[in-house]
Amino acid sequence: MTDSTGDAPARRSAETTRAAILRSARDRFAAHGYERTTIRAVAADAQIDPSMVMRYFGSKEQLFDAALTVDLHLPDLSAVPPAELPELMVRHFLHRWEHAPADDALLMLLRSGVTNEKAAARLHEVFARQVAPALVAAVGPQAAARAGGVVAAQLLGVAVTRYLLRLPGVVALEPEQLVAALAPAIAATLGITPKSG
Structure with a gap:
C-alpha cells in the first residue's frame, strides 16, 4: 500500500500506535459509553486493523481500563479551614x-x-x-x-x-x-x- 506520493507509508512505532488506539478509545467511550463502543470502531478511528487493538490491549475491558486513568487534581485540603x-x-x-x-x-x-x-x-x-x-x-x-x-x-x-x-x-x-x-x-x-x- 502506498500514499498519495507513491511512497510506502511510514510505519508507526509501537508507542505511536498505542497512543492512537487510546486516543480513539477515549473519544469513542466519551461519545458512546462502554456498551456501544466496539473494538472495530476504535480501530477504524485509529486507522488500524482491529487485530492490532487486541494485540496491544487484549480485550475491550482492558482497553477501557487503560483509557480511564483519572486524576481529579484535588488540592491539598489539610490546611483548608x-x-x-x-x-x-x-x-x-x-x-x-x-x-x-x-x-x-x-x-x-x-x-x-x-x-x-x-x-x-x-x-x-x-x-x-x-x-x-x-x-x-x-x-x-x-x-x-x-x-x-x-x-x-x-x-x-x-x-x-x-x-x-x-x-x-x-x-x-x-x-x-x-x-x-x-x-x-x-x-x-x-x-x-x-x-x-
Whole structure:
C-alpha cells in the first residue's frame, strides 16, 4: 500500500500506535459509553486493523481500563479551614467539568457507569482513593467515613444532571449559583458550619 506520493507509508512505532488506539478509545467511550463502543470502531478511528487493538490491549475491558486513568487534581485540603472546604470542593469540580475536553476520562466513567458495572466500580475506586483521603485530611476520619459517600453522590449528581442528562433547570444555572446551592448541602453532610457569604 502506498500514499498519495507513491511512497510506502511510514510505519508507526509501537508507542505511536498505542497512543492512537487510546486516543480513539477515549473519544469513542466519551461519545458512546462502554456498551456501544466496539473494538472495530476504535480501530477504524485509529486507522488500524482491529487485530492490532487486541494485540496491544487484549480485550475491550482492558482497553477501557487503560483509557480511564483519572486524576481529579484535588488540592491539598489539610490546611483548608473546614468552613471553606465545601465551597472549595464544589468550585474545584465545577471548574474541572466546565473545562473538560470531550474525551475527559471522568465524564467517560460517568457516562459508562450508568449501564456498566465495571465502569461504576472504577468510578467508586477513583472517589475512594482520591476524594476520601482528601476529606480525611480536612475533617478527620470519622466525618469522612460517615459522609464521604454522600458528598461523592452530591458532586456526581451535578455532573450527571448538568453534563450528561443536561437537565434544563441545572444547565441554566450559572456556576456561582451552583456553588451557592451545593456548598451548604455538602457542609451539612459533613457536619460543619459553612463559610458565611
